[in-house]
Amino acid sequence: MKVGLVGLPGSGKSTVFGALTGLAVRTGYAGAGKSNIGVVKVPDPRVNALAEMYQPKKTTYAEIAFSDLGGGRASGLDRNALNAMREVDALCQVVRGFADAAGAPPNSIGEIGELETETILADLEITENRIARLEKDRSDARELDLLKRIREALEAERPLRALALEPQERRRLSGYAFLTAKPLLLVLNVAEAEIGSQPADVEEAAAKRGLGWVVLSAPVEMDIAQMAENEQQTFAESLGLPEPAKNRFIRAAYAITDLISMLTVGPDECRAWPVTRGTTAPRAAGKIHSDIERGFIRAEVTHWRDLIELGSEALCREAGKLRVEGRDYIVQDGDVVHFRFNV
Numbered sequence: 286m287k288v289g290l291v292g293l294p295g296s297g298k299s300t301v302f303g304a305l306t307g308l309a310v311r312t313g314y315a316g317a318g319k320s321n322i323g324v325v326k327v328p329d330p331r332v333n334a335l336a337e338m339y340q341p342k343k344t345t346y347a348e349i350a351f352s353d354l355g356g357g358r359a360s361g362l363d364r365n366a367l368n369a370m371r372e373v374d375a376l377c378q379v380v381r382g383f384a385d386a387a388g389a390p391p392n393s394i395g396e397i398g399e400l401e402t403e404t405i406l407a408d409l410e411i412t413e414n415r416i417a418r419l420e421k422d423r424s425d426a427r428e429l430d431l432l433k434r435i436r437e438a439l440e441a442e443r444p445l446r447a448l449a450l451e452p453q454e455r456r457r458l459s460g461y462a463f464l465t466a467k468p469l470l471l472v473l474n475v476a477e478a479e480i481g482s483q484p485a486d487v488e489e490a491a492a493k494r495g496l497g498w499v500v501l502s503a504p505v506e507m508d509i510a511q512m513a514e515n516e517q518q519t520f521a522e523s524l525g526l527p528e529p530a531k532n533r534f535i536r537a538a539y540a541i542t543d544l545i546s547m548l549t550v551g552p553d554e555c556r557a558w559p560v561t562r563g564t565t566a567p568r569a570a571g572k573i574h575s576d577i578e579r580g581f582i583r584a585e586v587t588h589w590r591d592l593i594e595l596g597s598e599a600l601c602r603e604a605g606k607l608r609v610e611g612r613d614y615i616v617q618d619g620d621v622v623h624f625r626f627n628v
């Protein structure tokens with residue numbers, strides 16, 4: 286899964302990227318239009334708590350790849366920037382919430398609207414080309430019907446992610462890599478003095494579109510990213526934040542890709558495994574090892590909170606908090622799973 290940081294030039298994409306990855310990236314003029322890619326651990330208090338309890342040799346977090354898509358020139362979102370967005374699974378729009386170097390005040394709502402309009406137009410162009418082709422060769426009437434509905438939504442300025450479609454229709458459309466069908470999260474990048482604020486206009490713009498949003502100050506988060514893990518927490522608290530804002534942001538980005546975390550525990554390793562929502566137990570087991578999927582017998586499942594409260598899997602079993610699940614079980618976020626298998 287790859288998440289793309291998108292947004293207008295100078296909104297702070299590269300600064301946010303630096304904050305997420307802890308990498309020293311070029312921002313401002315030196316980095317204008319440049320793209321970056323990096324893999325980030327998904328901070329997970331559940332894994333921390335379980336590792337505290339098991340004291341394993343190794344603790345492993347889920348990971349997610351972020352790319353700073355750069356692209357766009359001073360003119361705004363050009364074709365390169367839009368094309369780069371097709372390559373990622375989900376989008377995070379960085380919105381400038383600070384006065385820029387020239388002193389221009391933020392125009393958050395304008396930026397959100399601009400990206401929306403540009404992506405709708407890009408999708409509309411693809412749709413119209415395809416409709417013209419299908420009307421000529423009459424090769425696929427069902428697809429033509431579907432695309433006409435798509436065109437209608439786009440012409441009404443409605444992003445496709447909000448459109449009610451059957452799963453099979455979504456699958457049919459996946460090859461088109463429509464930008465407005467990709468999950469989207471808004472990141473309002475505010476000045477340091479505005480940390481902790483929740484601007485009502487952005488809240489309304491997000492709610493109207495059914496989008497999640499996170500407020501952070503990218504340069505501050507970039508400084509935090511350079512600190513040792515334990516100092517990061519203390520520093521965030523001194524700013525009145527329960528944890529670094531980047532942590533909440535990474536978790537929110539992970540969630541929009543439709544990934545959940547299955548947890549495994551033991552003296553060797555405590556680990557979060559990214560699993561697509563709706564995955565059955567044997568397939569989730571296959572993430573760990575193909576032998577476990579092939580020889581799957583059952584999954585013993587506890588909820589991470591019960592495990593922490595009761596102190597061991599054996600005590601969970603006694604308390605009736607350990608479930609035995611079969612092949613059809615759909616793994617849930619926060620399940621601590623122990624697979625029984627034979628090969």
Ligand SMILES: Nc1nc2c(ncn2[C@@H]2O[C@H](COP(=O)(O)OP(=O)(O)OP(=O)(O)O)[C@@H](O)[C@H]2O)c(=O)[nH]1
Nearest residue numbers: 294295296297298299300312313317318383475503
């Ligand atoms: N005051 C202030 N400046 C910021 C903030 N975030 C980023 N900047 C500055 O704004 C400028 C642009 O930030 P970048 O991260 O390079 O923006 P970008 O979106 O990557 O820009 P392009 O790659 O040109 O599209 C840099 O000089 C940053 O230091 C912020 O929250 N407050």
Ligand SMILES: [Mg+2]
Nearest residue numbers: 299316317318
């Ligand atoms: Mg940049």
